Amino acid sequence: SQTIHQWPATLVQPVGSPLSLECTVEGTSNPNLYWYRQAAGRGLQLLFYSVGIGQISSEVPQNLSASRPQDRQFILSSKKLLLSDSGFYLCAWGPNEQFFGPGTRLTVL
Amino acid sequence: GQNIDQPTEMTATEGAIVQINCTYQTSGFNGLFWYQQHAGEAPTFLSYNVLDGLEEKGRFSSFLSRSKGYSYLLLKELQMKDSASYLCAVRPLNDYKLSFGAGTTVTVRA
Numbered sequence: 001s002q003t004i005h006q007w008p009a010t011l012v013q014p015v016g017s018p019l020s021l022e023c024t025v026e027g028t029s030n031p032n033l034y035w036y037r038q039a040a041g042r043g044l045q046l047l048f049y050s051v052g053i054g055q056i057s058s059e060v061p062q063n064l065s066a067s068r069p070q071d072r073q074f075i076l077s078s079k080k081l082l083l084s085d086s087g088f089y090l091c092a093w094g095p096n097e098q099f100f101g102p103g104t105r106l107t108v109l
Numbered sequence: 110g111q112n113i114d115q116p117t118e119m120t121a122t123e124g125a126i127v128q129i130n131c132t133y134q135t136s137g138f139n140g141l142f143w144y145q146q147h148a149g150e151a152p153t154f155l156s157y158n159v160l161d162g163l164e165e166k167g168r169f170s171s172f173l174s175r176s177k178g179y180s181y182l183l184l185k186e187l188q189m190k191d192s193a194s195y196l197c198a199v200r201p202l203n204d205y206k207l208s209f210g211a212g213t214t215v216t217v218r219a
Contacts, residue, residue, distance in 0.1 A: 032205050043211040044152070044196070051205055059206075090151055096200075097142055098207055100151040 002027035006101035019078040023091030031093040113210035137202025
């Protein structure tokens with residue numbers, strides 16, 4: 001069966017610091033991978049998605065970037081965090097329906 | 110883009126039935142999805158409709174009318190654990206992405 005992992009589960013970072021969130025999927029190959037952000041009390045905002053190694057499509061032109069160095073690994077990064085980057089970051093995979101990882105709750109202070 | 114509308118909040122009594130409506134406007138259509146999200150947790154997949162009609166899964170059913178751009182999620186025999194946000198999402202034709210509605214918060218009261 002397929003499983004999706006995200007870490008860390010929670011993170012508190014100062015404004016201006018870098019960020020690296022990691023997502024890995026097990027039990028499948030060549031999955032479509034997605035990064036979402038959910039601000040408190042708000043809906044899901046798609047940030048990036050990837051349909052293959054090294055391929056990244058950006059939905060939101062912000063101070064975030066994504067990379068897919070391996071087939072089942074998806075990384076979300078930032079060089080300098082902003083207060084507005086606080087939120088619940090979710091990774092998802094799927095050929096059709098999307099299955100979400102447990103998420104990372106990021107607080108930028 | 111896609112416009113997806115669903116009510117913000119609904120309240121129902123334990124044991125009752127609640128119907129959550131979702132309307133959408135999309136350029137091409139390739140499926141409608143429902144997710145459940147408990148507070149502080151990730152969304153979990155509930156159902157997928159690509160053809161018109163009703164899909165039943167235990168206490169939960171989902172209906173789709175493509176000509177009307179309309180779907181509903183029906184929750185029967187409500188339990189306290191059904192208190193959650195329910196998200197409607199649409200996949201446009203020839204697209205890998207899902208567009209999510211803002212979600213409907215359902216509160217089940219004893």
